[in-house]
Amino acid sequence: MKHGVAFRKFSRTSSHRNLMLRNLVTSLFEHEQIKTTLPKARDAARLAEKIITLGKKGHNAAQARASSFLLKPSILTKLFSTFAQRYADRPGGYTRIHKFGNRQGDNAPHAILELVDNPRDLKWEMTARAVGRELLKDKVNSDSSEAVVDAGLGRVVNLLRAEKGLEPEEKGLLRPMTRWNLQKVLQFRGPRDVVEMSKKARVYADDLMATPMAHQTMHEEVKAKYPHTPQPRRLAGHKRLAETRPALVIAQGALGPGASPPTKGKKKRVYVLENALTQSF
Amino acid sequence: MASLALTQTQALLPTLRSSLRTWLAPAFGSAVLGWPGISRTLPSLGSLLELFPSIVLAVPKKKTSHSRKAMRSANKGLKDKQNITNCAGCGGVKLAHHICPNCYSSITRQWKAKLREEGLPGLS
Numbered sequence A: 001m002k003h004g005v006a007f008r009k010f011s012r013t014s015s016h017r018n019l020m021l022r023n024l025v026t027s028l029f030e031h032e033q034i035k036t037t038l039p040k041a042r043d044a045a046r047l048a049e050k051i052i053t054l055g056k057k058g059h060n061a062a063q064a065r066a067s068s069f070l071l072k073p074s075i076l077t078k079l080f081s082t083f084a085q086r087y088a089d090r091p092g093g094y095t096r097i098h099k100f101g102n103r104q105g106d107n108a109p110h111a112i113l114e115l116v117d118n119p120r121d122l123k124w125e126m127t128a129r130a131v132g133r134e135l136l137k138d139k140v141n142s143d144s145s146e147a148v149v150d151a152g153l154g155r156v157v158n159l160l161r162a163e164k165g166l167e168p169e170e171k172g173l174l175r176p177m178t179r180w181n182l183q184k185v186l187q188f189r190g191p192r193d194v195v196e197m198s199k200k201a202r203v204y205a206d207d208l209m210a211t212p213m214a215h216q217t218m219h220e221e222v223k224a225k226y227p228h229t230p231q232p233r234r235l236a237g238h239k240r241l242a243e244t245r246p247a248l249v250i251a252q253g254a255l256g257p258g259a260s261p262p263t264k265g266k267k268k269r270v271y272v273l274e275n276a277l278t279q280s281f
Numbered sequence B: 001m002a003s004l005a006l007t008q009t010q011a012l013l014p015t016l017r018s019s020l021r022t023w024l025a026p027a028f029g030s031a032v033l034g035w036p037g038i039s040r041t042l043p044s045l046g047s048l049l050e051l052f053p054s055i056v057l058a059v060p061k062k063k064t065s066h067s068r069k070a071m072r073s074a075n076k077g078l079k080d081k082q083n084i085t086n087c088a089g090c091g092g093v094k095l096a097h098h099i100c101p102n103c104y105s106s107i108t109r110q111w112k113a114k115l116r117e118e119g120l121p122g123l124s
């Protein structure tokens, strides 16, 4: 029975294990984002939170304990200035773990451990992408395709401000999960970050429209050289803007339930835009 | 043809036997006469069998046929993954509860390009 054994041993002696975890935490504070195996990330995150709490306390005893834990003296100043300031209002939960598939080589579960609200916050970036994609989909549904291609998303700051204030059960423009992520990401950030987020979403929506066109031009260049080059194809399960079915069903192609038969029926406007951009691939 | 060959060997059998006997005789003779002590100590086949128990346990009685083997392995294959979802950012496929590797690579490439523009040394 595994009773009273709370933590992992990592097949190491306690000195080896403790030094490894201290090293991981020091690297996390130095780079604000590290990639390691999932169990190591979980144990390192726990210790990192404790050290950041010391950083927020800031008195002499905390300084002494932090300096006896961290392996680089230069990180101490960062801890007691940058992190203490950044997490002043946040009641714990200073780290975030993203699962990242299995590692090439030994197939160990891989994870990215990062400090919340760091300058290169992955969740921030991913939320900006999701917001951009969803707002673009909505825009194409309401406006004409030409207008969307010309203007892109336009100003969305006020939209995001409205979404930030919505309750989970209320209906807004964004999907509930995306709105949840947006609210989480903006929770301890200033009002300037909403503008930043809207800018990122707008840029990403432009990216989304430009990518298929770029692929098409690349394809035409290759085709000019080698006339028998086949049309590029979307990857199996790739979700187009207007798609509502889950990935496993999309991957079944025309055999999947809900697949529209290749008739001359009226297509949704989003599909028309995507077809215009990608010329049917 | 086979029957013809059989009758021929049957007709030849007596001469074959006699030639075999003359060829084998010196070999047997030397074995028995050369080391008479060994032939005395060699146990007979019957006493060797006595060493084994009368019933041999846990041994397959029959060879497993291809059909049986195929039937046994029918549910041993890999299971299909069901935890595949679409990325909210790019629409590609990814594992549920995992970060999208496609988005991650494009985001990190943007960061690295920015660093290169600023002329700073690359981070992580």
Ligand SMILES: [Zn+2]
Residues within 6 Å of the ligand: B087, B088, B089, B090, B091, B092, B100, B101, B102, B103, B104
């Ligand atoms: Zn993605």
